[in-house]
Amino acid sequence: KQWYQRRVAITAGDEKSIMTYIAALTAKLPDLGVHVDVATIDDYATHARAVKQFLGDKKNSWDTDPLPVTVETIQAEIDALRAFGANQMPDKHKEIDLLAKAYKELEAKTDSDQLKIITDEALTPKDLSESFNIALNAKKGREQRLLNLLKKEKSTDCDSALIPLL
Secondary structure: OOOOOOOOOOOOOOHHHHHHHHHHHHHHOOOOOOOOOOOOHHHHHHHHHHHHHHHHHHHHHHHHOOOOOOHHHHHHHHHHHHHHHHHHHHHHHHHHHHHHHHHHHHHHHOOOOOOHHHHHOOOOHHHHHHHHHHHHHHHHHHHHHHHHHHHHHHHHHHHHHHHHHO
16 A cells, blocks of 8 residues: 655634634543652652742733733633633642642651741642632633723724714
8 A cells, every 4th residue: 555645735723723622622631630749748849849830920920911902812812711720720729639638648757847848938738729829810810801801802893893884
């Protein structure tokens, strides 16, 4: 048998189409599960720092990134935020739950002096949960700002469409 390479011309998809595709694809994939491998206090601290950094970066991005300006890009970002909220935020929450279990195990087998690094750096499960909630509120705030902007842009488009009729 001979196989022939077939070339197909594909135009670049817009942001909304791509995000819709990714959201649909991730919804169809099986839950790959979140795994936390914590054998020592250092393992816990390293993993907890990574979670806290991720949540802090997302919060800062949602608080400070400039808002998009076109209806299409506003809608695409709203869709991306919703997909992120549906897919990645639950995984981070599971990760924090697993870290909380690991922390309890570490707490039971080590003395409080060894756990000092975790409390000093605000890496306890309670601290991570607070970081999660702060990031979640920043996501919700950005989504609300985008929805308000989208509503404003759509009403402006309608108003400008009516001007020639007057």
